[in-house]
Amino acid sequence: MLRYAITSRALYPGDELQRQAALLREASRWVADGIDIIQLREKDLPAANIAALAREILLAIAATTSPTRLLINSRPDIAIATGAHGVHLTSDQDELTPTQIRNLHASANRPTPIISISCHTLEEVRRARVNQADVDRLQIGQTAQITLDSYPSRTFRGRLDQLSRVGTTSTMSNRVRTFLATFSIEGADPHLMPDLAAAIDLVW
Secondary structure (H helix, E strand, O other), X not given: OOOEEEOOHHHOOOOHHHHHHHHXXXXXXXXXXXXXXXXXXXXXXXXXXXXXXXXXXXXXXXXOOOOOEEEEEOXXXXXXXXXXXXXXXXXXXXXXXXXXXXXXXXXXOOOOOEEEEEEOOHHHHHEEEEEHHHHHHXXXXXXXXXXXXXXXXXXXXXXXXEEOOOOEEOOOOOOOEEEEEEEEEOOOOOOOOOOOOEEEEEOO
């Protein structure tokens, strides 16, 4: 089971500095508990503040033997600058593609990043879009880890069932084509309801 935690300093009382301090304390507990992924999701903060939080979390990880990995929400530049382990992308069509994220990391001589992508409904989870550069890496039956934003501590196992043979042009660039993929989620669970935001991580 993959354990995936998402930060939100808005959950903590106090002024801005107190909320950020509380976030770091919680993240340190997650690291100590061996949480697999921490997603730093503080979208309203300036880049410098996000980078400072990321560095503190990375120091906590480095001080232990924890398997925890840190993803930065929608900011590959901060992930590269701080040495975070990867990036979480939203479902916005203007987001960079996973291939572009990997190319940025390669250009900066950084390791291949972990990349997760949000979907806003379970139907979008089932019908995820895959960038053309990743198509040859996919195989029918490939395992996927699916995390719901509403239940970040729970991970659902899925598999790739279908992959289209014809790509569509991205709204971001006519040089980028995407391919429709259909995933299934194993088993039944009362947490699986319509209109829940989710992230899919393919197991390579």
